[in-house]
Amino acid sequence: MQEATKKAIAPKQCSVLVGTPNAVFLQRLGQEVQHLVGAASVSFASSLERLRETAARCGPQVILVDDRLLDASSLYHCLAEFSAAIPTILVAPYDRQTQVARLIAEGQLEFVPRCGDWVPLAASLVERRLRWAKAFRNSISTSSGKGDMGELFRHEINNPLTGILGNAELILAHSDRLPAIDTQRIRTVVELAVRLRETVRRVSNAWEAQPDSVKSA
Numbered sequence: 001m002q003e004a005t006k007k008a009i010a011p012k013q014c015s016v017l018v019g020t021p022n023a024v025f026l027q028r029l030g031q032e033v034q035h036l037v038g039a040a041s042v043s044f045a046s047s048l049e050r051l052r053e054t055a056a057r058c059g060p061q062v063i064l065v066d067d068r069l070l071d072a073s074s075l076y077h078c079l080a081e082f083s084a085a086i087p088t089i090l091v092a093p094y095d096r097q098t099q100v101a102r103l104i105a106e107g108q109l110e111f112v113p114r115c116g117d118w119v120p121l122a123a124s125l126v127e128r129r130l131r132w133a134k135a136f137r138n139s140i141s142t143s144s145g146k147g148d149m150g151e152l153f154r155h156e157i158n159n160p161l162t163g164i165l166g167n168a169e170l171i172l173a174h175s176d177r178l179p180a181i182d183t184q185r186i187r188t189v190v191e192l193a194v195r196l197r198e199t200v201r202r203v204s205n206a207w208e209a210q211p212d213s214v215k216s217a
Contacts, residue, residue, distance in 0.1 A: 014043035014058040016126055017086075019051040020066035025091075029064070032123040045069075048078065060086060062129040064122060067092035067114075075099055083108035087129045091122055105188060157200045164193050 016033055020026050026044055033042055043058055045051035048069055055063060063086050070078045079100055082088045087110075090100060094113040103109035110129075112122045168190045175183040 014041045014054070015061050015130060016042045017045065017051070017054055017058065017060035017063045018042060018065075019045045019048070019063065019069045021046050021069050022066060025066055028119050029122060032119050033064075033126050035123075051082075055082065055086065061133045062086065062126055063088045064126055065090055067096055076103070079103055079109055087133075089122060089125050089129070091118065106192060157196070161193050161197050161200075165190060165197075168193070 018026065018029060018033070020029070026046075030042055030044065043054055043060065045054050046069075048071075051063075051065065051069065054060075063082050065079070065082070065088065067075065067090060075096070076099055079088060079090060080103060083103055088108070089110045089112060090096075091112045091114050094115060097104070097111050097113070100109055100111065104111055110125050112118055112125065168186050171178075171186050172183070172190070175186070178186075
């Protein structure tokens, strides 16, 4: 049992990194995630320091973190640090959601309220993130060449964004029927989608401006 735990805690590579100081949470969630993702490796960290170290060393595709691992005063900054580089899922009491609302709105963070039978939901979000990562890798590998990266970005991101913007604008056209707070939320969706589209445009243009020798490196 101890040997198995050591292997789970410190693998050379991992797909999922779970951070929690709670042994019961670790066991339940570890079993659930491993059941859903199959052969994907799962690593565990019982402290913030270990979470940072393991994330840097293993390069996980998704991080699932228990808020009890983080200091309440630095919750937002810690999550912003992780989610800026790696898709991150937070498990916390429902009232903590307001502290990270901006990260959730910007799509950097997913939130699972720690109430009721929340473990299957958390594990399902991990599975979804891994599925998205695999789909993106497949899209890149089936591209006709590295020089098509800018086109890949425009196609895989701008096309869905066009649908998001179109539907949001249709809703806003009837905003007089909606509560003010819902109208504002839809406007936020539009603003974030426009920002993302502009980012994609800048990245794809910068990529295309590079010499072919750099693209094929």
